[in-house]
Amino acid sequence: MLAVAFFLFSACVQANSTFDFRGLDSLVQRRLPQHAEDFTFTALPGTGDRYIINDTGDRKGAVTVSCTSISACARGLYTYLTKFGGVDIWWTGSRLHELPSHLPHVGEPITGEAVVPFRYHFNTVTFGYTTAFWALDKWSLLLDWLALRGVNLPLAWVGYEHILSEVFRDAGLSDSEIAAFLSGPAFLPWNRFGNIQGSWGGNLPTQWVNDQFALGKQIIQRMVELGMIPILPSFTGFVPRALATHYPNASIVTGGQWSGFEPSLTNVSFLEPFDPLFAQLQKSFILKQKAAYGNLSHIYTLDQYNENDPFSGDISYLRNVSSNTFSSLREADPDAVWLMQGWLFFVSSAFWTNDRIDAYLGGVEGNDTMIILDLYSEAAPQWNRTNNYSGKQWIWCELHDFGGTMGMEGNLEGLTKDPIAALQSPGSSMKGIGLTMEGQEGNEIVYDIVLDQAWSPKPLVINDYVTRWVTRRYTVHPLPSAAQKAWYILSTTVYNNTDPTSQLTTKSILELTPALTGLINRTVLLPTVVRYSTNITILPALKLLLQASDAAPSLRNIPEFRYDVVGLCRQFLANRFNDLYQDLITVYNSSATSREAVTSAGEQLLHLLGDLDRLLYTNENFLLSTWIADARQWAGAGPETNASYAAYLEYNARNQITLWGPNGEIDDYASKQWAGLVGEYYSQRWTLFVDYLTSLKQNGQEYNATDISSRLLSIGRTWQTQRWGNITGETLGTKGGTFEVVDEVLQNWAQQPRT
Structure with missing residues (x-):
């Protein structure tokens, strides 16, 4: 018996000639306006999701994608754009418009077929x-x-x-x-x-x-x-x-x-x-x-x-x-x-x-x-x-x-x-x-x-896949080998975690509520354990990307390349934070340690947070202000803004990424390493924590987990009710240069003998 769900994708269109390809034509117009007349979509008989890519050599309708479903035609178009055109569309934006003006030749027809009827997305x-x-x-x-x-x-x-x-x-x-x-x-x-x-x-x-x-x-x-x-x-x-x-x-x-x-x-x-x-x-x-x-x-x-x-x-x-x-x-x-x-x-x-x-x-x-x-x-x-x-x-x-x-x-x-x-x-x-x-x-x-x-x-095949993925992500020809080497390191280490008990994105402890214990090497939900050596994975990969940009300066103009450089440097600093935190705790727990030693160890930790915030501010994809602006936009703009509604929306946005509930019920679950959040919120919490430990050391008092937790929760309650400054002004966007800040970060933190 034909599955009802499968019926929805195939048999519901009894004659494939009834396909309406106007949606795909609109996609081409949106993403490849200079090639709006160069792609033709036609129907194939049969069920399932199958496509064939041909070219005619003519400028108009130069590439034809035939398919058994509209979804298959979309995938066929993508295959052409990535395999022959060397361009792609990313979360950071579409680069499809960089397809060459003279369309690359297909040659022998290319076919493709889905191995499953459903390709699903969203939680x-x-x-x-x-x-x-x-x-x-x-x-x-x-x-x-x-x-x-x-x-x-x-x-x-x-x-x-x-x-x-x-x-x-x-x-x-x-x-x-x-x-x-x-x-x-x-x-x-x-x-x-x-x-x-x-x-x-x-x-x-x-x-x-x-x-x-x-x-x-x-x-x-x-x-x-x-x-x-x-x-x-x-x-x-x-x-x-x-x-x-x-x-x-x-x-x-x-x-x-x-x-x-x-x-x-x-x-x-x-x-x-x-x-x-x-x-x-x-x-x-x-x-x-x-x-x-x-x-x-x-x-x-x-x-x-x-x-x-x-x-x-x-x-x-x-x-x-x-x-x-x-x-x-x-x-x-x-x-x-x-x-x-x-x-x-x-x-x-x-x-x-x-x-x-x-x-x-x-x-x-x-x-x-x-x-x-x-x-x-x-x-x-x-x-x-x-x-x-x-x-x-x-x-x-x-x-x-x-x-x-x-x-x-x-x-x-x-x-x-x-x-x-x-x-x-x-x-x-x-x-x-x-x-x-x-x-x-x-x-x-x-x-x-x-x-x-x-x-x-x-x-x-992983190695082949990663090579092709990087080549079209960084659309510079020829692409310096250092860029491929960087991703080879990442794909064989960071992206080669075969432990089924730990296949979760790792949360940095800098985003968690400061505490004397319980932060390092957590392996449960929202783990903090880092299962690779930063010095032989993240750091060399980052340096190789910088080396590639020295060989091909145009790489620095590619949004995805800049995103990856910031992302790697962000991860490097997040991992270094773990080391500095452990230094602080070791110093504090030593009976021979002075107040000044605790202060010094804490200052290193806070210095790193400052560098991280400056780094994140250089890229539009790592901004707290974007999250807040997206929330406030629904209350109108300029003089038409509904101020009370905007404040309500901003409170919702701030609460979710911090306390997640009126009393911190799911505290820090949705935390993010975003500029503004690091500098305004996490830094404030860690400053209080360092000052607290320093005070205890100076006065010979015992650590009181309930006391410090209450103080830190108070910071969250205050912060979530604040409002972004001039939401339509300078504070909304980026500031500083990515590569200048990355150079400073490496000077400050790359030479320390860390793992």
């Missing part, structure tokens, strides 16, 4: 950690990045609260009752997951809900134009507490506390799916969503137990929940396919035994009716312990990045071999490869290689 929380405040311009770059890499199955959460609010209003809830349920803009993903309810810092403004709804329409339309099937939200069952007052006989249970939040902000009410009201609200939601967006997709994201266990572990109860949940989807949309994260089976493995998993997934009849995201496949796959999710379709995903942590880390070999091995395993029901990182911050190569692997039946 629900990415809509908090990365895209929370994005406007259409940033979305446009990312969607083009996704389309060209062949992604055809992205999440589409933006605008969800508008439709949900309408559903609740129709059910009789007042605006105030709804507002008391919704969370702040930077925290909406966890409200959608049923982890938190309500807000701190003020209720979610109606203006935000309406503006995001308008943006969501644009995003979804662009996704469809580019050959993607947007995964749409649905009614999950999480409801305002007031619903129980309006429907006193409804089966509503209270969820558990999440991550230490006080009960008023968590313990979310859950309407049981076997209650008739659930199906009523589900139908209302999906019909309103179709009216708003059109009948564009039948795949719905729905997660009921993200880091919250079900009300009961009884087998029949779990089967009843999923069966009625899916029935509600099918009642509203007869072709509905349920997509869910498999994260719950990992993070709550003690609860989710195999028999409970079988019951929950088995409540949904048929294997083509669900798609499970094996969210953390690179380190903690669940497909192999769940019998391929009881036969349901599933997608091999790379998680890797928690909270937008910026440490350099990856396992290129595992990211190429493991998906293919899973696909070829006996009885495999794997149908996709995708990315589920929580935040998009650096390490772009590890995400590129995953999406590229989706188009290769054999594991990609």
